[in-house]
Amino acid sequence: MKHTKTAAAAAVALLSSVTLAACSSSDDSVAGGACEPAGENVTLEFTSWIPGIEGVVDLWNAENPDIQVKVQTGPNGNGGTYKNFFNQIEAGNAPDLGQIEYDALPNFLVQDGLEDIGNCEEVMAAKDDFVDWTWSQVTLGTESSVYGVPQDSGPMALFYRKDLFEENNIPVPTTWAEYADAAAQVKDAGGYITNFSQSDINQFAGFVWQAGGSWFSTEGDAWDVTLDSPESVQVADYWQDLLDKDLVSTVPAWTDEWNNAYNSGDAWTWVSAVWGANSIASGAPDTAGKWAVAPAPQWTEGGTDAGNWGGSSIAVLKGSDHKYEAAKFALWLNTSDESLTALNEAANIYPATKEGLNLPVLKEGVEFYGDQAIYDVFKDASSQVVPDFTWGPTMTQVYADVSDGFKNAVSGSGTLASALADGNASTIAALEAQAIPVAGE
CATH class of the missing domain: 3.40.190.10 (Periplasmic binding protein-like II)
Incomplete structure (x- = not known):
């Protein structure tokens, strides 16, 4: 417009x-x-x-x-x-x-x-x-x-295959460090702990949100762009390590292949928003009764921070x-x-x-999740979402540019962190092209 x-x-x-x-x-x-x-x-x-x-x-x-x-x-x-x-x-x-x-x-x-x-x-x-x-x-x-x-x-939590974790004596991770350890154990058991989405950049933003980062802020009448903030890079480096070690799958999200990974037990967890409960139930119907929900892994032991997706x-x-x-x-x-x-x-x-x-x-138990009252977990998460995450005025462009960078990183060309840096630069250029003031420019 x-x-x-x-x-x-x-x-x-x-x-x-x-x-x-x-x-x-x-x-x-x-x-x-x-x-x-x-x-x-x-x-x-x-x-x-x-x-x-x-x-x-x-x-x-x-x-x-x-x-x-x-x-x-x-x-x-x-x-x-x-x-x-x-x-x-x-x-x-x-x-x-x-x-x-x-x-x-x-x-x-x-x-x-x-x-x-x-x-x-x-x-x-x-x-x-x-x-x-x-x-x-x-x-x-x-x-x-x-x-x-x-x-x-869309407060976020951990959807996980309770049966597979129990059968393989793998503790349900409560920290991101434990999640990485569990990823190695899941790989040894023949699966992937999760799928890293190259297109759901708003999910990645939810991870940054939980880590206390933000991608935008304002200074006077100008926008400050921080896609490559220390918190963003921390999250990017974490997932890059899992990618480098082949501990997460990279199938295109929201496809039959993606659904099949969860339906067949190839993928064991999904850190997602509350609405993800229906996505798993509809995409993985053969696994009814085998899933549970736990709080999202934390960056510090005993932490209670939550991100939001949607x-x-x-x-x-x-x-x-x-x-x-x-x-x-x-x-x-x-x-x-x-x-x-x-x-x-x-x-x-x-x-x-x-x-x-x-x-x-x-308040009711959900049959697909073994009659667990899963929304109690999300109610707690909703109260723990970090309050000051700020969105920018060109998010469609941000999502497209960062997604392109993530796809390159997954294919071995560049890294997730470099994709954020490139996205930061292209976002500043997009703002300037629309005559929207940018801090420090």
Whole structure:
């Protein structure tokens, strides 16, 4: 989407610590325009990619004749919906509400594609309802601006083949050092401890997140890019060592080959997000009852840090004439027990609210995992996610460039660390090409 240097700099300024005090103003011009009821019946347009979202919206429409919602579904964000949003915003015909993942929100902000709903009283009153770090994902470092209502999250934990670990007398690893030791034992037993994905760069970002690193921050009105931070390099060197020793497989993720590795017992673990529970169950049906979930391995013994992989918000897109009604629906969708239960039943959405983590459906044992109450592990992880990981405004480019570098590293050309360094340089170039200020440049 086209934008001017002035607009880009203004958007970045919203994220900077220098402007936080200014953002505390109650002036509507600061908070993105008035948030007032329309005073008449309203029909909102909403675009999402959640399976079964139509049934959840029907629950709202049945109880709210004055605010009706028309929902449209499409491909996931990077699969085409984001491109459609940007085209619609530029043409002035965007839906009132759109599903946007946390890592894409800065891009929409810099492209001036979001309404700030921070001056909607009900939105700010709901702040404490959400897990703290998810709220920081939608405020983008500000104190009074809000660019979406958190919907779900992806706290990470260790999925592992309990039967294979027990049969081979291999302790379930609690640290990354123990995980590397276990990888060697698993290899001796004829398997791989996991598959290293060359394309799931957001999974790798979750590892960096857990290690206390971040890939972006702001300095004044400029972005600081740190894909090759010490924490990132630590994580890269760790996985590079496993690759060099042939202790992890490297089949393309989300393929039949990948599924078969888990279904056949070639791959024994997966450090993944809460939504991964369904991925394993659907991709490895022959292993039902043989899996369990444990906290993710830690960098220090006794640590309790967690990373996150995934999660979305419901944002009010630029140009909506009904910010009040749109925010009201987005809050209901993501905070009411009725909606959260329906979202979980329809698409296994893992809530971003504190109370949502206590839904009865999330307290039950899961048959595929030997009747373990696996969501208890993820509830703990959700409270342990490091709160200040920051996404940048060009994450699609970041993912593509780093993925290319990872593929080269896996094939023996370069390393994961060099891929991060190259990705850092290409990201700075991408920001500069869009006239987005870069710190130190």
